[in-house]
Amino acid sequence: MTVIPVIDLLQGQVVRAVRGERQHYRPIDSALCASSDPRTVARILCEHCAAQQLYVADLDALQGGAGQLAVVRQLLEALPGIELWLDAGFADVSQARALDAALGPLAQRLVPVFGSESLRSRAALEACFAAPGRGILSLDRREGVRLDAAGCWEAPELWPPRVIVMTLERVGSGAGPDLDTLRQLAARSPHTRLIGAGGIASAADLTRAGAAGASAWLVASALHDLGLPRMPA
Template identity: 50%
Template sequence: MQVIPVLDLLDGHAVRAVRGERERYRPIESSLCATSEPLGVARALLAATGARTLYIADLGAILKRNDHAAHITALLDALDIEIWLDAGYTDFASMRTLFDRIDTARSKLVPIFGTETLVNADALREAQSAGFEPVLSLDHRAGRLMADPAAACSDISWWPSRVIVMTLDQVGAYQGPDLATIDAVRAQAGDCELIGAGGIRDDADLSAAARSGASAWLVASAIHDRRVSLQRWIEPE
């Protein structure tokens, strides 16, 4: 199983996520670095994990405040990595508008369409037709899927090959990974590759997540707090 480090951006800073309660997010205080500046934090996460993929949640864009297109451009210019970017897209047009403003190699950008904000399920097909490789994020809170009725998720025919199972309550909570939801989604996901998110406390949690059949897990707090030893989870070249 691959560990994918997460960078949450808000008001120009990397911030620490707390149960998806964004009003509580504050600039990151990390044992890995002495800054909350996005590039510095990104470098520290990549150095700690050996990862070549970075997941970014642009919370400014998700909250319809100032997005971080300039910061993401700088990250892509400075780092030889792939960025998975969740910026609260409602449809393909909103995704394309932001991507067009990120003036760099778009081949290294992967759009994450989260059900929390998505209103048009055709967005993923349109992104694929435009040459992107979109990922669907099934966003859950309090045991329920957060989804607009217009983007019904019971029909998996429009799901892409990679699907994130996101449990916002577990993010930054140190309560363990939500393996029950992974199991429930797997029962309907067919051949989709599942990626977990949230809850990792330690190496035992990573091992349990790997046994769930997830191909990767999104991790932030446990990396910043040095609660996990990552050598066995380093992304292969």
């Protein structure tokens, strides 16, 4: 099971997720990192996980504000061996392409995450993955309700090779992974690489998630709370 560390960015700082309730996020309080500086936290998390990918949620952009382009640039520059997965509330592929253009050569290591909570329409979904590319789809839900104006959940024929299964109320909760949803999606699209998000508290949770069909999991709180041991490089 691959662990992909997560940082949630808000106004230039790393914050701690609380069940996906973004209005309650506060600067990170961590047993692993004595800082909320994005580059410091990202470096420590990636080293702890021996990670090759880092997931970044730009909460300013996700809540309709200006994206944190400068911080994203700094992260790419500070972590030259890392592929950065960015969820910045992209409503369509043109917004991701505009970010690529702003980042220049650094964009080669940026992977846009297109969240079902943000995509504006089925046409937007189709355009994101019409040709092979770096993009990832995130299937988002909260309290059993799909956040999905574009109909992403019901269109597995349009899914890219990598799909995140995001259960927002479990993010930062330590309540355990949403294995039922994972199994359902694995059965519907057995060739899709599913990446879970939310609920992990321990290595045992990761083992159960892998048995249910996840190839990787996005993790933050369990790392900051020392719930997962340091992984060998």
